[in-house]
Amino acid sequence: MFRKVLIANRGEIARRLILACHELGITAVAIYSDADAEAPWVRLADERYNLPGVSATDTYLNQTAVLDIATACGAEAIHPGYGFLSENATFATACAERGIVFIGPSPEAIELMGSKAKSREIAEQAGVPIVPGVDGARMSAAELQTAVAHIEFPILIKASAGGGGKGMRVVWSADQFADAVQAARGEAQNSFGDDHVLVEKYFTQIHHVEIQVLGDQYGNVLHLFERECSIQRRHQKIIEETPAPVIQDDDLRQRMAAAAVSLAKAVNYSSAGTVEFIVDEKGGFYFLEMNTRLQVEHPITELVTGIDIAVWQIRIANDEPLPFRQEDIQQRGHAIECRVYAEDPANNFLPSIGEIARYERPSGPGIRVDDGIESGTAVSPYYDPMLAKIITWGHNREEAIGKMIRALQQTVVLGVTTNIPYLLAILQEPTFCSGHTSTSYLQEIFPDWRPDVLDEDGWLGAAVFELLRGGGKKVRTSALSNVEGTTAYDPWGETAVWRNVRR
Structure with a gap:
C-alpha cells in the first residue's frame, strides 16, 4: 500500500x-x-x-x-x-x-471521455443509446442549422468540452439558432479554450440518471447501480438519491447498468467513474456523458451498497484487483444527499461570503455528514460555495426523506445565508414526495421561491446569532464564551434605555 x-x-x-x-x-x-x-x-x-x-x-x-x-x-x-x-x-x-x-483512470480514458463528441462516438460504437444530434466541429452556424433540420425543436447546443452548464443554450425556434450557436461557442471558448459544440434533441421532460462504475487494472468493471440527480438549479445538482424513483422496472435498471459497463470497458476504464444518462417519460434512455472521477454524490451509493468508493479508488491505483463480483453487490434501502451551499436561493442563488459564526452538524441513526467547515470558518469568494453534504439512509424512500428533513432542521449555519430553507421546501413539496420530478422541476414548481417570514423560533435564532457574533456592548467574560479571553455581548450588563431584568 x-x-x-x-x-x-x-x-x-x-x-x-x-x-x-x-x-x-x-x-x-x-x-x-x-x-x-x-x-x-x-x-x-x-x-x-x-x-x-x-x-x-x-x-x-x-x-x-x-x-x-x-x-x-x-x-x-x-x-x-x-x-x-x-x-x-x-x-x-x-x-x-x-x-x-x-x-484515477488513465490519461487516455480521461481524454476520450472528456470530449462529448468523442465519447458520444465511442458510446454509439459500444451499443449505448445516444441522443439524436450532430457534431458541429468545423461547421458554420448556417451549415449546422441545415444539418439539424431533421431534428424537431427544441434543440440543445452544448460545448464538447467541460460541463456545469457552460457553453450550453436551448433553442426553441429556427430564428434563434444562429445567435445561440455564436453565444454557446463564445462561452465555450472562454470557459474551456475550445469552441467545439454539439447540437442535440432537447427533451423537455427528462430525468437525470447516472450509473456508478468501478473498474480495476485487470479488466474487471462492475456497476454499483444508479443515482437520480434530477433536482438541479442552473444545471447544477442539489439533491441526489438512490435507487432512482423514475426507475420502476428492474429490466430498465439492468439495461442502463449494462450500457454503462460496456462503455467503461470500451475505454479500458479503471478507478471510479460515472456514466450519465437522460431518461424520458416513456422509459427510453440516452447517453449524456461520462465523468472520469469521484462524484460529489458518491456517499449515497456507499450507503446502499456498503462499498467505500474512495478507499477502492486508492486500492485500485495501488494495483489491487476488485475482490467482489457483480452478483455480490446489492442495493439495500434508500439514500438521499442534499448539498448545503452558502448562497441565497431567493436572490438568484447569489453566493454568500463571510465568517461562519456558528456551525452544528446533525446526528442520529441513518445520518452522515461530509463537510469541511466549523464555527469560525471563513467562506471566501474564490471557490465553489458548497459547505457540506447531508446524507441520510432509510429502509425506504419515505423514511430517508423524513430523516433528511429532521437532519436539515438540526443543521445550524449562522453567519452566511444558506440554501437549507430551500432544500426543506423541496423535500416537503408533494410532487417531490411522489418521486415524479424531471430536470425542469425547480423551474416549474419554485420559479420565484421566497423563504417564509420568520416565526418566533426564527427570531430567537436571529437573536442568538447576534449574541454569538458579538453585537452590541462587548465585554470580556468566560461565562458567555468557551474560549478564554474572547469577547461576547452580555445582555445582563446592558445599561442603555432598554435593560433585560433577571427574575
Whole structure:
C-alpha cells in the first residue's frame, strides 16, 4: 500500500479523502491556499503545505506547484478528488512522468471521455443509446442549422468540452439558432479554450440518471447501480438519491447498468467513474456523458451498497484487483444527499461570503455528514460555495426523506445565508414526495421561491446569532464564551434605555 498520498483538493472532499487514507494507514498530505490556511481539513492532515495565493489558478489548479510539493514531500500518489485537476489528462500524464501515481483512470480514458463528441462516438460504437444530434466541429452556424433540420425543436447546443452548464443554450425556434450557436461557442471558448459544440434533441421532460462504475487494472468493471440527480438549479445538482424513483422496472435498471459497463470497458476504464444518462417519460434512455472521477454524490451509493468508493479508488491505483463480483453487490434501502451551499436561493442563488459564526452538524441513526467547515470558518469568494453534504439512509424512500428533513432542521449555519430553507421546501413539496420530478422541476414548481417570514423560533435564532457574533456592548467574560479571553455581548450588563431584568 502507498505510504503517503497528497490530496490535491480542498473542503469536504479533502476531508473525506484524508479519512480514507487514514483508514488504510496512509500518511495524508494536504495542500492549501492562503484563504484556506485555517480550514479544519488542513489540520486533519498529517502533513500540510501552502500554495501561495487565493485564486484557483494560482493554487489548486497550479499543476507545477502541486507536483513540486508532491515530489518534495515524497508522496507516492496524488488523489485529485473532484473538480480542479481531477479530469485533466495533462496533469495525469505529468504525474506519471514524475513517477507519481494519479489516483484515477488513465490519461487516455480521461481524454476520450472528456470530449462529448468523442465519447458520444465511442458510446454509439459500444451499443449505448445516444441522443439524436450532430457534431458541429468545423461547421458554420448556417451549415449546422441545415444539418439539424431533421431534428424537431427544441434543440440543445452544448460545448464538447467541460460541463456545469457552460457553453450550453436551448433553442426553441429556427430564428434563434444562429445567435445561440455564436453565444454557446463564445462561452465555450472562454470557459474551456475550445469552441467545439454539439447540437442535440432537447427533451423537455427528462430525468437525470447516472450509473456508478468501478473498474480495476485487470479488466474487471462492475456497476454499483444508479443515482437520480434530477433536482438541479442552473444545471447544477442539489439533491441526489438512490435507487432512482423514475426507475420502476428492474429490466430498465439492468439495461442502463449494462450500457454503462460496456462503455467503461470500451475505454479500458479503471478507478471510479460515472456514466450519465437522460431518461424520458416513456422509459427510453440516452447517453449524456461520462465523468472520469469521484462524484460529489458518491456517499449515497456507499450507503446502499456498503462499498467505500474512495478507499477502492486508492486500492485500485495501488494495483489491487476488485475482490467482489457483480452478483455480490446489492442495493439495500434508500439514500438521499442534499448539498448545503452558502448562497441565497431567493436572490438568484447569489453566493454568500463571510465568517461562519456558528456551525452544528446533525446526528442520529441513518445520518452522515461530509463537510469541511466549523464555527469560525471563513467562506471566501474564490471557490465553489458548497459547505457540506447531508446524507441520510432509510429502509425506504419515505423514511430517508423524513430523516433528511429532521437532519436539515438540526443543521445550524449562522453567519452566511444558506440554501437549507430551500432544500426543506423541496423535500416537503408533494410532487417531490411522489418521486415524479424531471430536470425542469425547480423551474416549474419554485420559479420565484421566497423563504417564509420568520416565526418566533426564527427570531430567537436571529437573536442568538447576534449574541454569538458579538453585537452590541462587548465585554470580556468566560461565562458567555468557551474560549478564554474572547469577547461576547452580555445582555445582563446592558445599561442603555432598554435593560433585560433577571427574575
